Amino acid sequence: MQTSRVIVKLLYLLLLSVFIIDCAQLDEFQKTEEPPASISHRYSPNPTSKRKKAILIADEKGTEITDLLIPFYLLSATGQIDVQIASQTGKPVSVWKGIFLQPHLSLQDLSLKPDIIILPAVFHETDPLILNFIKSNTDKQFLSICEGAKIIGESKQFSKYQITTHASSRADLEKKYPDLDWKKDLKFTKDRNLISSAGVSSAVEATLILIEQTLGAEAKNKVLKKIKYPYPEIRKNHNSEAVGFWDSLKIASKLAFDGNPKIGVEIYEGMNEFVLAAYLDSFARTFPSRIETFGPPMIRSEYGLYLYPTQTTNDYSLVFCRDVCQSYSFPEEIRFRQRSDDYPFLVTLQEVESLYGKGMRGIVKKLLDEGP
Template identity: 25%
Template sequence: MTSRHLLWSALGAAAILILIGGGWLWSLPPAPSVTPPLPIAQAERDATIAALKPPKRQRPLIAIIGINDATETTDYLMPYGILKRADVADVVTLATKPGPVTLFPVLKVEPQATTAEFDAQHPDGADYVIVPAMSRDDDPAALQWIRNQAARGAIVVGVCAGAKVVGDAGLLHGKRATTHWYSVKEIRGKHPTLRYVEDRRFVVDDRVATTTGISASMPISLTLIEAIAGRDKARAVGRDIGLPDWDARHESDEFTFTRPFALTAIGNTAAFWARERLGIELKDGVDEVSLALAADAWSRTYRSRAVTFAATADARQSRGGLRIHPEQVASDWPAERLLPSVADRRPADVLDETLHAITARYGARTTDFVAMQMEYPRNRAAQ
């Protein structure tokens, strides 16, 4: 795993250093102060949908780019799975180099093409390019490819801290934007002309869209479906995945670095002797969105890591046609550390059920810690 290890692997160690260093920890707020955002005006909704209309094809082409050594699990898989389920566009996962993409914090998948292969097949470029969070924001191959796609007329969507990659590609100059709550200060410092927008899970400005943290890839995917195929189609897909209603509202004040967040990072990191490897059996036909949400959440507790296993080392094919590699070859897993199957469960329900299970296993503070990392508004499951 390279450089930052995508933020969270270093957070616990950093929090311990803060504790040792003294009083800064106790200056953190004990809890966020939340002011519910106002409803989205119809004119704003209409403008968002209009800005996301397919720029080229009647049936759009959507490319999701990743770098091979570390791309965020849910950012990469959730837009793919939801958009494939809708069947209103051609969707392809890419990597900058040949070979599998190692996702963070868990899973390894085979991309369907490299960026070079995509360019050879589609010299006129994609209609939409989705940019997840990556282990580095300045990968030269990824940045150049994103710039080229934007120049060819693609709408670029930076999911979560993928907004930082979009910014480093030079596409956020003077634009309204958002990102994961932890990255707001950094992105505003690097891109001083960017106009940060509070209380929105996603923002669209002049062919560039950005979202808040990981879980926001669900409503932005449904909003893309609405822009492509209409509100009724988006609602049907939303019901199918367990999100019957959504909009861009977001309580930004709910997500901030608080004392309980830091103390949970410290405590869970310090309890390294109690860390668990929890098994998820990997089967053909698995819903990649449900798998991503469950595996991602369990791997962010600092008490556990989800491990996919299968009886053979052969990659399994997901519901949407992706090849996912099992991490461990095993015919079974100890019952006390075996996670429930995600089969036949709606993805949004899987996330809620996983958070409830984390509470039962590790307590409510760990659940809040995970939800904060995923920027998931737990008090509004329909958002």
């Protein structure tokens, strides 16, 4: 009887895992939570600047963390672009996975005059405020990250433009938005005033290309050095490999037998936004029962974002901390130090492998659309 229940559970989880998607995972594994009403901070107004201005669109109901924070971090690191995040009303944003963020602006702010608009994967790609903002700024430079391509398609402003997206969603989006010229096996595309990225981690390459196009090679090289980019040139060719049946079987097996771990990631003052995104996004794709952030009630990140933890429990199976969690009473065997000594996605993939094996590393790599 016990064996039968295990088999039924495994088959059920296999069925669920077959429907894994790209930038955002199944609601079964990633619940979109409402930010607490009590959190709200205001940024100091920026003085009038002659620097170019970039606006990252965020959906208050849910925005993918890597799609949002990687472009924010890389553009901010140039020191030559004013980068701000705008949501529908300016209220705190629920960021997939495991953190809340205070945007700088509301999309209803009539003073918004961006040079660059960045579109991450969001919960509501048909939101009228988002689509109207795009339609009123069609002459600007656009950067679409992963399933931000849905917003491009819904806007109906980019007919015949070349575009790419996550390997696991490209076929569906190609059917839904046939007026776009869909490309595969590329980290990014460039067509007129639109740059688009493949899935999740390809936000790095697409944003670096945007930096080079906007500011030149010197600015791009400065950022490459800062993030310890491990490749001799910005990668463009890319093996767009979707998650397959055998990957789904491995995921179902992990869900059935590994005890549904709860993972916590510490946040702290001055935290690197790239490192934060890499840890949360990589380990969310190992399919824990929960992944959360913990730490002070509010922090300012390296480039000044107000971030709020989602902690609802201390009952973690695995925690990643600054300085090996010396300020917390977690058991030593579940504590790991957050590393920032190498390219963040290489670090997190190495740690996934050390904890779960090469098979899970390969799956996470596909879900990140990181490529070979």
